[in-house]
Amino acid sequence: MTADASVDPDDPDALRRRTVIRRARTADVRGIRDLVAPLAARRVLVSKEAVTYFESLQEFRVAELDGRIVGCGALHVMWEDLAEIRTLAVADDMLGTGLGGRLLEELVDDARQIGVERLFCLTFEVGFFARHGFTEIEGQAVSAEVYAELLRSYDEGVAEFLDLERVKPNTLGNHRMLRTL
Numbered sequence: 534m535t536a537d538a539s540v541d542p543d544d545p546d547a548l549r550r551r552t553v554i555r556r557a558r559t560a561d562v563r564g565i566r567d568l569v570a571p572l573a574a575r576r577v578l579v580s581k582e583a584v585t586y587f588e589s590l591q592e593f594r595v596a597e598l599d600g601r602i603v604g605c606g607a608l609h610v611m612w613e614d615l616a617e618i619r620t621l622a623v624a625d626d627m628l629g630t631g632l633g634g635r636l637l638e639e640l641v642d643d644a645r646q647i648g649v650e651r652l653f654c655l656t657f658e659v660g661f662f663a664r665h666g667f668t669e670i671e672g673q674a675v676s677a678e679v680y681a682e683l684l685r686s687y688d689e690g691v692a693e694f695l696d697l698e699r700v701k702p703n704t705l706g707n708h709r710m711l712r713t714l
């Protein structure tokens with residue numbers, strides 16, 4: 534981090550202008566992991582191996598402020614009309630500046646562009662996602678036929694979406710939310 538990368542909390546507009554949201558590059562994985570690590574320790578986000586971030590890199594957008602990764606978020610497609618918002622995180626010193634909302638809406642645009650009609654998320658941040666058009670759901674969000682197809686996935690996030698018994702310890706206390714685009 535360079536000296537002028539420090540955040541001036543007294544000038545939120547300047548901060549916003551200097552913070553660029555862009556597609557992730559391989560060199561960003563370290564910054565993404567640094568953002569996620571403390572949240573994974575608090576069980577807010579799921580901890581993943583480095584290789585998993587590289588494998589899913591094209592799903593990610595990052596927010597960069599003066600060379601530092603200060604936010605990230607990913608869009609994971611699950612089915613023809615359905616994708617999940619994953620790993621949405623903002624650095625502590627940037628919380629409440631609108632960055633999480635900007636990242637989320639960029640991912641929503643990405644989703645629309647590729648034909649996704651519904652976005653799922655599993656989160657403790659119910660108020661934030663509700664303000665972005667998500668509503669809580671009970672039960673399954675897909676038909677029995679699609680459920681059976683999704684059961685074939687090896688992805689742990691899909692298992693969490695399906696609410697499988699074996700992943701329930703990971704999702705304890707999280708809320709299941711959906712937004713129609």
Ligand SMILES: CC(=O)SCCNC(=O)CCNC(=O)[C@H](O)C(C)(C)COP(=O)(O)OP(=O)(O)OC[C@H]1O[C@@H](n2cnc3c(N)ncnc32)[C@H](O)[C@@H]1OP(=O)(O)O
Pocket residue numbers: 545572577578618619620621622623624627628629630631632633634635654655656657658660661664
């Ligand atoms: C699907 C998943 O990935 S689930 C996991 C979601 N991520 C986490 O739980 C990780 C930990 N949490 C975080 O990293 C953050 O709290 C996030 C990503 C949820 C939200 O990031 P933030 O940058 O704080 O979001 P943002 O600033 O857009 O909105 C937060 C609040 O700031 C306020 N805010 C929004 N825009 C601005 C602005 N321009 N200036 C000041 N405050 C603002 C809003 O009032 C908003 O209030 P709300 O949370 O009650 O809606």
